[in-house]
Amino acid sequence: MGALTQHEPLARHTSYGIGGPAEWYVAVDTVADLRRWLAWGRARDLPITLLGHGSNVLVADAGIRGLIIENRVNGIQTSTSGQLRAASGTPLSDLAYWSVSRGLAGLEWAVGIPGTLGGAVVGNAGAFGGYLGDVVQWVTVLEPDGVMRDRPAAECGFGYRTSAFKRGDVAGLILEVELALQPGDPGELWTRVEDYNARRDATQPREPSAGSVFKRTASHPAGWLIEQAGLKGECYGDACISPRHANFIINRGHATAADVRSLIELAQRRVREQFGEDLELEIELLGDW
Numbered sequence: 001m002g003a004l005t006q007h008e009p010l011a012r013h014t015s016y017g018i019g020g021p022a023e024w025y026v027a028v029d030t031v032a033d034l035r036r037w038l039a040w041g042r043a044r045d046l047p048i049t050l051l052g053h054g055s056n057v058l059v060a061d062a063g064i065r066g067l068i069i070e071n072r073v074n075g076i077q078t079s080t081s082g083q084l085r086a087a088s089g090t091p092l093s094d095l096a097y098w099s100v101s102r103g104l105a106g107l108e109w110a111v112g113i114p115g116t117l118g119g120a121v122v123g124n125a126g127a128f129g130g131y132l133g134d135v136v137q138w139v140t141v142l143e144p145d146g147v148m149r150d151r152p153a154a155e156c157g158f159g160y161r162t163s164a165f166k167r168g169d170v171a172g173l174i175l176e177v178e179l180a181l182q183p184g185d186p187g188e189l190w191t192r193v194e195d196y197n198a199r200r201d202a203t204q205p206r207e208p209s210a211g212s213v214f215k216r217t218a219s220h221p222a223g224w225l226i227e228q229a230g231l232k233g234e235c236y237g238d239a240c241i242s243p244r245h246a247n248f249i250i251n252r253g254h255a256t257a258a259d260v261r262s263l264i265e266l267a268q269r270r271v272r273e274q275f276g277e278d279l280e281l282e283i284e285l286l287g288d289w
């Protein structure tokens with residue numbers, strides 16, 4: 001079993017480099033370990049949070065109560081042509097490179113996304129017109145009654161940056177995901193990968209972040225609205241609305257979760273006043289706020 005620690009700073013486990021202590025923290029490499037720690041937490045009545053790479057969350061400065069389990073259960077298997085099954089802790093970008101290098105099309109857009117496959121299912125991750133939900137066939141979920149169920153994509157409720165898991169319509173931990181990819185021309189796939197990487201390099205900030213903070217609204221990209229509201233480069237402490245991309249809030253070094261939250265609220269307020277539009281969060285706030 002992985003080593004259990006108390007008061008582990010979650011700043012070490014989020015892409016923001018922000019977040020207070022976990023009451024209890026453990027990283028797991030196998031499903032058997034995951035189940036053992038779940039049982040350990042449940043026996044003590046602890047709230048349980050499964051974290052992937054922490055790249056779509058803002059963890060409160062006060063931390064998270066209960067048991068935080070970091071999912072490092074990693075592995076990819078192929079089944080019949082183009083079908084592949086992967087453990088939910090597999091890095092999404094590893095899976096994308098793995099499939100492109102085998103001439104399988106459908107995940108090229110995911111090469112620059114820093115999360116796990118499980119986190120990507122929860123948020124229906126996507127980029128450049130691709131969505132994970134478009135290639136998911138089945139999701140194996142460990143449900144609160146302790147039973148593992150295979151749920152077809154139709155039961156996952158995928159929508160723009162959301163799913164039945166994110167909305168809380170389906171409870172449980174995603175253990176494995178089956179994807180259907182199509183044979184593709186390897187040269188074309190690599191060209192797409194290079195193009196997507198170049199576009200990210202040209203437009204996204206390099207400082208720690210959680211990617212896009214807000215969803216686009218029905219009429220505009222959130223970054224455009226924030227920029228038009230004159231907020232590019234606005235900072236609270238070490239948290240800043242990126243001068244490169246206004247939908248990214250970056251950590252220049254010692255930002256707190258409260259600093260980031262203040263900028264979130266500032267952007268929401270100004271965009272509402274100026275455009276009458278509500279900016280909805282794409283990232284998730286976790287912990288004691």
Ligand SMILES: Cc1cc2nc3c(=O)[nH]c(=O)nc-3n(C[C@H](O)[C@H](O)[C@H](O)COP(=O)(O)OP(=O)(O)OC[C@H]3O[C@@H](n4cnc5c(N)ncnc54)[C@H](O)[C@@H]3O)c2cc1C
Pocket residue numbers: 015049050051052053054055056057071088089092112113114115116117118119120121122123124125126127165172173174175209210211212284
């Ligand atoms: C630089 C940068 C660029 C990014 N670009 C994109 C982009 O182009 N497109 C995009 O969609 N996102 C993007 N993101 C956001 C993020 O990487 C994705 O949303 C990613 O899929 C999150 O995965 P994660 O493992 O980090 O999830 P986490 O942040 O660890 O978790 C997110 C949520 O999912 C839950 N969760 C995680 N794993 C499981 C599981 N196995 N079972 C049940 N619940 C689970 C967590 O409890 C939490 O509620 C970007 C982030 C960064 C930092």
